[in-house]
Amino acid sequence: MNKSNILEQVSPADIYLHFLSLDTFPSKNISSPFSEDQNPSFKLYDNGDFKCFSTGKQGDVFQFVAELKGLDNKTQFNEVKQVITSELGLIQNISYPTLPTTKKTDNISVKHHNEWLPIHLSYWEKYGVKAKHLDEYGVKPLKYFEFLDSKSELKKFPIFDGVAAFSYQLNGRFEIYIPQQEKVKKFYLSKHTNADIFGLAQLQKGTPIIICAGKKDCLTLIASGFQAVCFKSEATNPSVEQIDQLRCHGPLFICYDNDFQNTVNNGQLRQAELVKKFDLIPLTIPDVVNDIADFYETTSPDRFSEYIQDYIKRSIKETPAQKEQILQIRPIKEVKSSNEQQLTTIFHITENYLSKHYDIRRNTVKLDIEIRPKGSNNLWRSLNENTLFVELQKKGINISIERLVSLLKSDYTPEYNPFSDYFNNLPIWDGKDYIHELSSYVKADNQKEFNHHFKKWLVRAVKCALIPEYFNKQAFVLVHSSQNSGKSTFCRFLCPPILAQYIAEDISNDKDARILLCKNFLINLDELAVLSRQEINSLKSYFSKTQINERMPYDRKNSIIHRTCSFIGSTNMDEFLNDETGSVRWLLFNIQSINWQYKQKVDINKVWAQAFALSNDNSFEAELSREEIAENERRNKDFQVITNERALVQSYLAKPSEGKRVVFASPTDILIYLKRWSGLDKLSNVTIGKALKQEGYERIKKYNDEKVQQWGYMVVLLKEQNNF
Structure with missing residues (x-):
C-alpha cells in the first residue's frame, strides 16, 4: 500500500483532524502538538x-x-502507513488501479449497485437489451469486487465512476465482465465452470435454441425474442448430456464468432467441430x-430479427415434424409462457423448496442469515445450515452442503437491515417535542444544556445507524454520585x-469489541469509573471510528463493515477524565435525580420518530458548533482527574497577582522546588509541564544575564525560597 492508495480513501485534512482531535480544519495557526508554544505556532495548509x-x-x-509518533518517515515509512491505516480503519492492500489476473484470484465476492445506473443501461441499449432482460438472466451492475490473491491477501478492486461493469450470476458462481471503454481495458474474470449453461433455466420447450459464443450475444438474441x-x-x-438437455427444448443452432484471423481460438473452426x-x-x-452483437449494432432491429428468423426457417429440413417446428419459429415474446417454471438444476429445485416452506433473509447488521416458517409470525432465528441440509436430504433434494451455503450467501437471499426497517416504519412525527418531554424527567445541574445536547445526540445516533x-463523535454520559439513581436504567430505556438485540453493555479493547461497533445500535458504558486510563483512551478512539476491517467468525477473509453504534454511559465518579490533551469526545452532565415516571409517560418510539425526522431536516444542525465544543471543554474540566503533579502545582504554586512576590522559574527549577517540599521523587519535567498548562500557567521565553534564551513560567512560590 502506497501513499496514493491511502489518499484514495482519506484526505490529508481527515488525517490531520483525526490525529489532532479536531472537528474542523483550522484556517489559522493552532497550538503545536510538538511544543508548548506561547502563541499558536502550528499551521496546516490547503495543499x-x-x-x-x-x-x-x-x-x-x-x-x-x-x-508525531517518533518515526523516521524515510526508513520507517511502512510503520507510518500502518499507523494511519489502523487508526483510521482504512482498507489495506488495495490493487488499484492494476487489474488482477484470473490465475491469482480466489474467493471472489462482489458488491452490486442497488439499481441500474444510466451508464450500465446505455451500454446494453445499443444491443436492444433492457433492464428486465438483465434482471431475468442474473446480470447485475457491479460496484466493486474483493478477492484473496495467491498470498491470501485481501484485494479490493473498485470500479471507476463512468465505467460500466457487470457480473453474471449462475448457479451460485460469478463471472465479472468489464467491457472495453474509454477509461479501462476489457477485463474478464470467470468462476463459472464448464457445467454451467447461461440461459438454460429460462428455456421454453418447442422453440429453436441458438448456442452463442458469449453472454452478450445471448442477451442480444433474447432481447429480440x-x-x-x-x-x-x-x-x-x-x-453429450448437456447437448441432450438443450435438445429436449427444441432444435439446436450454433453461431460462433467470425474471428477468421484468429489462428488459436477461431470461432468458425470451433463451430464446425461442434456441428460435426x-x-x-x-x-x-x-x-x-x-x-x-456487432451484427445487431450495425443494422436495424427489424432487419436483425428478420435475418435470424428467415435463416432458421430455411435451415430446418422440411420433414412433417419439422414443418410443425417451423410454424413455431417466432420471437419468444409472442409465445405464452408456462405458469410452471422448468426446474433444471439442483439450485432451482432447492430454491423452489425453500421458497415454499421458509422466509429467509440476510441480516446485514448481525451479519447472519435468519429463517422462519413461511407465512408464520414466529420470531426470526439464526439459520443452522446443517439442520437445513439434513432436512433437504430427507426430502430427496441432494444438494451438497457447500452448494447450499453458496446459495444462501448469494443474491437469492434478500438483505434486511433492522435499523432502516425500524426507522422507516415508525409513524411520521406529529411535531410534538417528545425528546424534550423525555429529557424533562432528568433533573440536571444545567438543564438547558442537557436538553440541547441530548436532542442533538439522539439525532446523531440515528444518522450513525x-x-x-x-x-x-461524542459519548453522552450521566454523572451522579449515588448508586441506584436510575442512570443505567434510563440509558437502557433509550x-x-x-431493537433490544442491538444494545451492548460495556466494551473491551479487542477484535470482538471492534465488531460490536458494527452490530449494535447503542453501547451502554455502564460504569466508567472502574475503567483504567488506558481503557478510557481506547474508548475515545472508538468514538471516531467509521468502519472496521476484520475477519468475521468462520469467514475466510476480512470484511469492511460500517460502524452503527452510538455510546451512552453513566458513572458515579465526579472525576474520571484523565486525558490532558482534551475531552471533546465526552458530553458529561451532572444530574440531580431521575423521575421514574418516564417509563409510563413516554413512548420511546415517538422519541426516535422525532429524532429520525430531525435527521432528515437540513435545517437542524446535529453537529456541535465551534462554540459548543469550547463550552463542552470548559464544562468537562469539572470531571478531570486531578493528578499528583497537578495537585502539587495547586498546593505549592500560585499565579502572579498584585502584592505577591513573582519569580521566573524554568521547568527544572519548579521540579526541584516541588520535590523538595513534597518529598516526592517520581516527578518529571514533562508531567509538571502538563500540569502547569492545565492550571493555566503561561509558558514564556526570557533571556538571562548571559543573553541565553530560557523557557519558563512566572509563578508565586507558596513556600519560602529565596532563589533557585
Whole structure:
C-alpha cells in the first residue's frame, strides 16, 4: 500500500483532524502538538502540508504522522502507513488501479449497485437489451469486487465512476465482465465452470435454441425474442448430456464468432467441430461483422430479427415434424409462457423448496442469515445450515452442503437491515417535542444544556445507524454520585424494544469489541469509573471510528463493515477524565435525580420518530458548533482527574497577582522546588509541564544575564525560597 492508495480513501485534512482531535480544519495557526508554544505556532495548509514555526518541523501529512509518533518517515515509512491505516480503519492492500489476473484470484465476492445506473443501461441499449432482460438472466451492475490473491491477501478492486461493469450470476458462481471503454481495458474474470449453461433455466420447450459464443450475444438474441444459451466460452467442450438437455427444448443452432484471423481460438473452426460432433445446425451471419452483437449494432432491429428468423426457417429440413417446428419459429415474446417454471438444476429445485416452506433473509447488521416458517409470525432465528441440509436430504433434494451455503450467501437471499426497517416504519412525527418531554424527567445541574445536547445526540445516533461513513463523535454520559439513581436504567430505556438485540453493555479493547461497533445500535458504558486510563483512551478512539476491517467468525477473509453504534454511559465518579490533551469526545452532565415516571409517560418510539425526522431536516444542525465544543471543554474540566503533579502545582504554586512576590522559574527549577517540599521523587519535567498548562500557567521565553534564551513560567512560590 502506497501513499496514493491511502489518499484514495482519506484526505490529508481527515488525517490531520483525526490525529489532532479536531472537528474542523483550522484556517489559522493552532497550538503545536510538538511544543508548548506561547502563541499558536502550528499551521496546516490547503495543499496538505504542515509547518511548526516553534520547532521547525514541516512536510506533508505523512511526515506529520511520523513526527508525531517518533518515526523516521524515510526508513520507517511502512510503520507510518500502518499507523494511519489502523487508526483510521482504512482498507489495506488495495490493487488499484492494476487489474488482477484470473490465475491469482480466489474467493471472489462482489458488491452490486442497488439499481441500474444510466451508464450500465446505455451500454446494453445499443444491443436492444433492457433492464428486465438483465434482471431475468442474473446480470447485475457491479460496484466493486474483493478477492484473496495467491498470498491470501485481501484485494479490493473498485470500479471507476463512468465505467460500466457487470457480473453474471449462475448457479451460485460469478463471472465479472468489464467491457472495453474509454477509461479501462476489457477485463474478464470467470468462476463459472464448464457445467454451467447461461440461459438454460429460462428455456421454453418447442422453440429453436441458438448456442452463442458469449453472454452478450445471448442477451442480444433474447432481447429480440429468440431463445439463446452459451457455455462458459467458445473453447468449452460440452458433454453429450448437456447437448441432450438443450435438445429436449427444441432444435439446436450454433453461431460462433467470425474471428477468421484468429489462428488459436477461431470461432468458425470451433463451430464446425461442434456441428460435426453433435449434428447441430450452423447459423451464419454476414462476414463483415464479428459476432451477433456487432451484427445487431450495425443494422436495424427489424432487419436483425428478420435475418435470424428467415435463416432458421430455411435451415430446418422440411420433414412433417419439422414443418410443425417451423410454424413455431417466432420471437419468444409472442409465445405464452408456462405458469410452471422448468426446474433444471439442483439450485432451482432447492430454491423452489425453500421458497415454499421458509422466509429467509440476510441480516446485514448481525451479519447472519435468519429463517422462519413461511407465512408464520414466529420470531426470526439464526439459520443452522446443517439442520437445513439434513432436512433437504430427507426430502430427496441432494444438494451438497457447500452448494447450499453458496446459495444462501448469494443474491437469492434478500438483505434486511433492522435499523432502516425500524426507522422507516415508525409513524411520521406529529411535531410534538417528545425528546424534550423525555429529557424533562432528568433533573440536571444545567438543564438547558442537557436538553440541547441530548436532542442533538439522539439525532446523531440515528444518522450513525443509517448512514455509512457517518459516526457519532461524542459519548453522552450521566454523572451522579449515588448508586441506584436510575442512570443505567434510563440509558437502557433509550433502546426501543424492537431493537433490544442491538444494545451492548460495556466494551473491551479487542477484535470482538471492534465488531460490536458494527452490530449494535447503542453501547451502554455502564460504569466508567472502574475503567483504567488506558481503557478510557481506547474508548475515545472508538468514538471516531467509521468502519472496521476484520475477519468475521468462520469467514475466510476480512470484511469492511460500517460502524452503527452510538455510546451512552453513566458513572458515579465526579472525576474520571484523565486525558490532558482534551475531552471533546465526552458530553458529561451532572444530574440531580431521575423521575421514574418516564417509563409510563413516554413512548420511546415517538422519541426516535422525532429524532429520525430531525435527521432528515437540513435545517437542524446535529453537529456541535465551534462554540459548543469550547463550552463542552470548559464544562468537562469539572470531571478531570486531578493528578499528583497537578495537585502539587495547586498546593505549592500560585499565579502572579498584585502584592505577591513573582519569580521566573524554568521547568527544572519548579521540579526541584516541588520535590523538595513534597518529598516526592517520581516527578518529571514533562508531567509538571502538563500540569502547569492545565492550571493555566503561561509558558514564556526570557533571556538571562548571559543573553541565553530560557523557557519558563512566572509563578508565586507558596513556600519560602529565596532563589533557585
